[in-house]
Amino acid sequence: MLSDARARWQRYRVDNELxxxxxxxxxxxxxxxxxxxxxxxxxxxxxxxxxxPYDIGGIDLLDSLLxxxxxxxxxxxxxxxxxxxxRDLYSAILYGLRLSxxxxxxxxxxxxxxxVTLGLVAGWFGGWVDALVMRIADVQLALxxxxxxxxxxxxxxxxxxxxxxxxxxxxxxTVAIGLSLWVDFARxxxxxxxxxxxxxxxxxxxxxxxxxxxxxLRHVLPNILGPILxxxxxxxxxxILLEATLSFLGVGVxxxxxxxxTLIEIGTGYLFSGEWWIVLFPALALVTLIVSVxxxxxxxxxxxxxxxx
Amino acid sequence: MSAPLLDVRGLTVxxxxxxxxxxxxxxxxxxxxxxxxxxxxxxSGAGKSTIGAAVMGLLPGxxxxxxxxxxxxxxxxxxxxxxxxxxxxxxxxxxxxxxxQTSLNPLIRIGDQLxxxxxxxxxxxxxxxxxxxxxxxxETGIADAAARIDDYPHQFSGxxxxxxxIALALCTDPELIIADEPTTALDVAVQQQILDLLKRLVAxxxxxxxxxxxxxxxxxxxxDRVTVLRHGQVIESGPTRQVLGQPQADYxxxxxxxxxxxxxxxxxxxxxxxDVSADLAGADARHGSSGHSFRVPGASAEHASDxxxxxxxxxxxxxxxxxxxxxxxxxxxxxxxPLLAIDEVSVTFGASRGGWFGIGQRDxxxxxxxxxxxxxxxxxxGVVGESGSGKSTLAKVVTGLVDPSAGTLxxxxxxxxxxxxxxxDHASRRRIQLIFQxxxxxxxxxxxxxxxxxxxxxxYGHAGDKADVRRLVASMLELVxxxxxxxxxYPHQFSGxxxxRVAVARALLARPELLIADEPTxxxxxxxxxxxxxxxRDLQAxxxxxxxxxxxxxxxxxQIADTVAxxxxxxxxxxxxxxxxxxxxxxxxxxxxxxxxxxxxxx
Numbered sequence: 001m002l003s004d005a006r007a008r009w010q011r012y013r014v015d016n017e018l019x020x021x022x023x024x025x026x027x028x029x030x031x032x033x034x035x036x037x038x039x040x041x042x043x044x045x046x047x048x049x050x051x052x053p054y055d056i057g058g059i060d061l062l063d064s065l066l067x068x069x070x071x072x073x074x075x076x077x078x079x080x081x082x083x084x085x086x087r088d089l090y091s092a093i094l095y096g097l098r099l100s101x102x103x104x105x106x107x108x109x110x111x112x113x114x115x116v117t118l119g120l121v122a123g124w125f126g127g128w129v130d131a132l133v134m135r136i137a138d139v140q141l142a143l144x145x146x147x148x149x150x151x152x153x154x155x156x157x158x159x160x161x162x163x164x165x166x167x168x169x170x171x172x173x174t175v176a177i178g179l180s181l182w183v184d185f186a187r188x189x190x191x192x193x194x195x196x197x198x199x200x201x202x203x204x205x206x207x208x209x210x211x212x213x214x215x216x217l218r219h220v221l222p223n224i225l226g227p228i229l230x231x232x233x234x235x236x237x238x239x240i241l242l243e244a245t246l247s248f249l250g251v252g253v254x255x256x257x258x259x260x261x262t263l264i265e266i267g268t269g270y271l272f273s274g275e276w277w278i279v280l281f282p283a284l285a286l287v288t289l290i291v292s293v294x295x296x297x298x299x300x301x302x303x304x305x306x307x308x309x
Numbered sequence: 310m311s312a313p314l315l316d317v318r319g320l321t322v323x324x325x326x327x328x329x330x331x332x333x334x335x336x337x338x339x340x341x342x343x344x345x346x347x348x349x350x351x352x353s354g355a356g357k358s359t360i361g362a363a364v365m366g367l368l369p370g371x372x373x374x375x376x377x378x379x380x381x382x383x384x385x386x387x388x389x390x391x392x393x394x395x396x397x398x399x400x401x402x403x404x405x406x407x408x409x410q411t412s413l414n415p416l417i418r419i420g421d422q423l424x425x426x427x428x429x430x431x432x433x434x435x436x437x438x439x440x441x442x443x444x445x446x447x448e449t450g451i452a453d454a455a456a457r458i459d460d461y462p463h464q465f466s467g468x469x470x471x472x473x474x475i476a477l478a479l480c481t482d483p484e485l486i487i488a489d490e491p492t493t494a495l496d497v498a499v500q501q502q503i504l505d506l507l508k509r510l511v512a513x514x515x516x517x518x519x520x521x522x523x524x525x526x527x528x529x530x531x532x533d534r535v536t537v538l539r540h541g542q543v544i545e546s547g548p549t550r551q552v553l554g555q556p557q558a559d560y561x562x563x564x565x566x567x568x569x570x571x572x573x574x575x576x577x578x579x580x581x582x583x584d585v586s587a588d589l590a591g592a593d594a595r596h597g598s599s600g601h602s603f604r605v606p607g608a609s610a611e612h613a614s615d616x617x618x619x620x621x622x623x624x625x626x627x628x629x630x631x632x633x634x635x636x637x638x639x640x641x642x643x644x645x646x647p648l649l650a651i652d653e654v655s656v657t658f659g660a661s662r663g664g665w666f667g668i669g670q671r672d673x674x675x676x677x678x679x680x681x682x683x684x685x686x687x688x689x690x691g692v693v694g695e696s697g698s699g700k701s702t703l704a705k706v707v708t709g710l711v712d713p714s715a716g717t718l719x720x721x722x723x724x725x726x727x728x729x730x731x732x733x734d735h736a737s738r739r740r741i742q743l744i745f746q747x748x749x750x751x752x753x754x755x756x757x758x759x760x761x762x763x764x765x766x767x768x769y770g771h772a773g774d775k776a777d778v779r780r781l782v783a784s785m786l787e788l789v790x791x792x793x794x795x796x797x798x799y800p801h802q803f804s805g806x807x808x809x810r811v812a813v814a815r816a817l818l819a820r821p822e823l824l825i826a827d828e829p830t831x832x833x834x835x836x837x838x839x840x841x842x843x844x845x846r847d848l849q850a851x852x853x854x855x856x857x858x859x860x861x862x863x864x865x866x867x868q869i870a871d872t873v874a875x876x877x878x879x880x881x882x883x884x885x886x887x888x889x890x891x892x893x894x895x896x897x898x899x900x901x902x903x904x905x906x907x908x909x910x911x912x
Contacts, residue, residue: 020327200751207708208768208819209738222755 021303028299031292038289042098049091050077053258059086065275081277083266089277092258093285099259100286103173104240110178111239112232115185120216122186123193134190137183145242149176149251169253177242184231192224226304233297237290244286260286312383314517315341315364315485320377322356322363333359333372334541341534343484344515346508348532348549350522352564352834353805356541357521361487364519365404366394381485400430403478407490409470413462419446419473420458423480430481445476450506468499475506479514489521496695496861498905504531523834525568526864526907529553537561553909567839569864571891571908577846578839578868603794608783616781617788617820617852646722647683648855649707649823654680654716656702656879676702678879679716684823684872689849689856691870691887693863693902699879700859704827707857708743721822739769742821746828748808752800758811759796762786765818785814789844806837813844825857830865842869863906867891875899 012019022028041048051058063086066075074081080089122133140148149172156172196202197220205215240260246252247261255262260282267279317339324331334356341347349357362368364379366386379386381401389397406412414422423442427433433441439458446454449472462470471491478486488507492500508531511518520532528535528549535553536546537560545558556562566580659673677699684690694700705711707718709728718725720737731737745751752761762782765771772778783793789810800808809829816824826845830838846869848854860866866873866887873890875882875898883896894900 200745200747201753203710204743204745204751204815205764206710207738207741207743208765209733209735210768211733219753223753 018303022299025299027295031295031299034288034292035296038097038285038292039101041094042101045091045094045098049088049094051088051091053087053092053095061086065270065278067275068277080281081275083263083278084270087258089263089281092263093260093282096258096260096263096282097285097289099253099257100240100243100261100289103170103177103243103253103259104236106170106174107177107239107243108181108232108236110174111181111235112185112228114178115182116189116221116228118182119186119189120193120220123190124197124212124216124220130190133186137186140179140183143180145177145180146246146249146251148180149173149246152176152179153251169257173243173246173252176246177239180242181235181239184235185228188227188231189224192227193220196220196223230297230301230304233293233300237293237297240286240293241290312380313340314343314382315339315519316378316380316383317360317364318378318380320360320363320379321375322359322368322372323375324369324372326371332375332541334363334538337377337538337541337543338546339519339536341485341517341519343517344511345533346511346518346520346531348520348522348528348535349538350525350528350535351538352523352836354540355538357523357538358489359541360538361404361489361519361521364485365398365402365487367398367404399426399483400481401483402485402487403481403483405471405474405478405486405488405491408494409467409474410494412474413470413477415462418459418461419465423458423473423477426477427480442476442480445480446473448510449473449476449479450502451476466499467495468502471495471499471503472506475503475510479510482514483516485517485519487519487521490523491520492527493522493524497863497902497907498695500527501905501907504907507531524907525553525565525835526909529909530907537564564836567836568909569839569842569862569868571864571867571903571906572910574867574887574891577843581839581843582836603792603797605779605783605793605796608780608787608793610784610787612780613784613788613817614851616784617817647719648686648721649682649684649857650719651680651682651703651707652717652719654703654706654713654718656699656706656711657714675879677706677713677876680876680879680881682874682881682884684855684857686822686855687849687853688871689858689869691866691873692857692859692876693861693866693873694876695861695902697878698876700861700876701827702879703876704743704825704857704859707825708741709738739819740821741823741825742816742819744809744812744816744824744826744829747832748805748812749800749832751812752808752815754800756799757796758786758798758800761800761811762796762815762818765815769819771818771820782814782818785818786811788817789814804837805833806840809833809837809841810844813841813848817848821854823855823857825859827859828861829858831860831862838865845869863902864908875902 022032046052053059063075063078063082064084066078066082066086067073068081069076069079071081078088078090080093082088083092118133118137122130143151152175153172156168160168193216202215202219205219243252243259244261244264247259248265250265252261253259255266263282264279264286267275267277267282271279317337320337320339321335322333324333337356337360339347339349339360349360351357359368359372362372363374364386366389368374374387377387381397386397413419420439420442423445424435424438427438427441428435431438443454443458446458451457451469451472457465462473465473475491491507492503495503504527507518507520510516520528522528532549534547535549537544537552537558539560544560545552545556552561553565556565560582563580563582567578567582569578654677655675656677657673657675680699680703682690682692682703692700692703702711706713706728707725709731712727712729718727720741725731725737726735752758756764759779759782762785763778766778766781772781779796783796786793786795791807791810791814795803795807795811800811803811812829824845829845830841833841842865845856849856856869858866858869870887872884872886874884875890875896877898883890883894883899885895890899891903894903
């Protein structure tokens with residue numbers, strides 16, 4: 001029974017191209033491990049972190065700006081030191097990772113849903129629909145993400161009461177980042193749809209008189225998933241980075257909620273007065289996460305784009 | 310006696326893949342004399358191109374010569390280092406590739422490509438190289454070579470471009486040329502000219518040519534000796550006439566039996582290989598599935614056959630009945646009124662009347678012009694023509710993928726509206742089905758065969774519950790001579806011929822009356838082609854299907870069509886019954902096409 005399962009796994013390992021290439025690419029394995037470690041750390045933040053950075057009562061201002069534990073002034077309770085409000089940096093980074101990943105995943109999900117839908121429709125119907133969608137995409141590309149965020153933020157502030165605004169920051173961030181990323185998805189989906197549309201299996205479905213929506217969802221969409229998946233991974237890194245940038249610039253999450261961006265922003269203020277750890281550790285966490293996700297994205301692109309082999 | 314030009318002994322080439330070591334060709338002996346053409350013939354996967362690459366030292370990274378020797382005039386080649394290969398390749402051995410579209414750099418004038426190559430291998434100055442380039446173009450039959458030498462590749466037609474490629478191969482005065490499918494991408498008439506040119510060059514310059522092709526007709530017409538390959542091994546070798554005329558090996562005999570001939574029309578191909586089940590067993594072993602033991606309860610070829618015949622007994626289904634009643638002049642004798650009537654149909658692509666003040670007004674490209682054809686129920690109409698003749702456009706007009714710009718279509722006596730206004734639930738969408746040329750692209754690669762086949766059954770509401778659908782789908786697979794175990798597999802697990810069977814099954818599951826086949830066998834090997842043609846013929850005999858069969862291959866049309874229509878540049882040149890067309894074609898263009906098609910007469 002067990003040997004049977006193992007034999008099947010052995011065969012699958014060779015038969016499945018993606019898995020085979022993955023298992024023969026040390027870089028991809030390492031980055032996948034790092035990325036999943038980051039996801040696990042984010043998910044388990046409440047368990048792993050000694051302090052809750054959201055719990056005001058647990059924070060003592062007397063503990064503020066303590067250096068890492070191995071330094072002369074260090075405190076054993078705070079492994080990599082504390083920030084200006086006396087929060088444990090290690091806990092703050094774990095919770096920050098959680099927030100950054102959440103915003104990243106949500107905004108990429110939003111962007112892909114919007115972009116792929118518009119791309120499929122534009123590619124399939126062509127004509128003025130195509131022209132309209134693609135021109136909107138061009139306009140979107142001309143707007144920097146921060147402008148989009150300010151716009152969404154401004155609109156949200158204008159129509160929503162102040163109290164709800166703090167809680168809605170997450171939604172605002174997601175929408176803003178999603179809006180600045182959907183163009184990639186739309187362009188890729190449109191180009192792939194144009195290619196698939198001419199293929200004979202799609203023509204066969206057209207000849208049968210199948211409803212266009214059915215053809216798009218059943219035949220075209222599954223066949224264009226490869227390139228979409230690549231964009232998905234690469235844009236996840238971009239989204240996390242955008243969230244950090246927006247938070248750094250003060251347009252993102254409020255400073256009392258630790259995201260990697262806000263932590264770095266706080267840290268830069270103290271960089272020249274000697275408290276280097278506040279900026280270094282969150283930045284390291286961010287860079288490691290982004291690099292590993294990017295490497296995974298590149299790996300997927302190499303697998304799905306035969307021209308790059 | 311001096312050493313032969315090319316002497317290959319016991320050549321074995323191995324490829325290292327992730328599935329393990331794989332032997333592409335095994336123990337090949339090949340001797341090519343100067344001034345002769347040696348044909349390498351075999352079906353896909355036979356290892357023809359691998360031999361060519363091994364001789365050129367161009368094996369891809371994973372491949373290596375495991376055993377054997379390759380000698381050029383006595384000098385061993387397999388031990389050469391990269392530098393030595395660079396000097397030899399292109400100098401003493403040249404290559405002609407299949408596709409003239411991609412073997413020339415589109416951004417560089419052909420003259421510069423020739424001059425560059427000449428100067429690379431010989432110490433000559435620019436003017437001398439240019440003089441030689443012009444002489445070469447002249448020799449390969451480019452008219453007005455001195456003027457055309459400064460043209461870019463796109464300014465030449467396909468055949469002319471292949472002449473340039475040949476000139477390029479000749480410019481270092483090689484002793485040996487490897488020609489890998491040099492005419493496969495060309496129309497028959499152009500193919501004949503290129504082959505004549507090759508033959509002339511071989512005689513004039515006393516070079517040796519290894520001609521790699523899957524086309525038996527080309528081999529018969531050009532090569533002096535031939536080697537028949539299968540699965541990487543030599544089956545038979547010797548003078549062409551002897552090997553192909555009186556084949557000794559079973560495989561060669563089966564291969565020759567599968568080649569469609571123009572002289573006579575056979576009832577069906579006999580004595581051909583039937584390797585569907587053998588291939589599938591092999592694939593099953595590799596994927597470790599249970600193979601033929603998989604069966605759907607109650608599924609059988611008879612079930613599918615009964616189901617198809619049930620529809621045919623009388624036009625009893627409500628939609629056809631309504632049509633018959635609605636049909637004007639339905640009292641016409643059904644035996645004389647055609648199933649499909651194409652009347653004065655024209656198609657123009659890309660024409661626009663222009664916007665403001667006629668800016669952007671274009672005439673467009675005419676793909677079809679005033680074509681009138683008719684197809685009698687239960688017969689096959691073969692449509693032939695060279696590339697760009699509009700044959701595929703004709704299929705698209707009938708299926709509704711392209712709108713005619715003029716003319717009307719009638720199907721079973723009723724008007725067949727143009728595609729863009731044809732309702733999605735129009736009855737013709739079921740009654741007319743299409744089989745495509747490329748069985749790789751015509752099946753959704755993300756679907757299992759079961760899902761692919763169930764789609765038309767569900768779409769047309771042919772069967773009730775899941776079990777019914779499954780039974781019908783499995784039965785239809787049996788009918789097209791595929792094992793039921795195929796249901797659980799994906800298209801990429803099958804060979805081209807098996808995929809084409811699945812495509813035929815999908816078309817049949819719509820219960821069509823008219824089957825349009827657009828080059829259904831041109832992507833297939835000749836023995837598989839014979840099997841598919843037999844299958845189509847059997848289906849037609851059993852179920853009275855009508856067929857519109859589109860092909861560039863006259864010999865295939867000779868075998869399958871009852872009437873033949875010839876298209877040229879979108880216009881109908883001739884429309885005649887099979888026998889009359891192939892024995893006494895009227896139009897000069899038809900006679901030209903017939904004479905240019907390679908035949909097996911020489912045997």
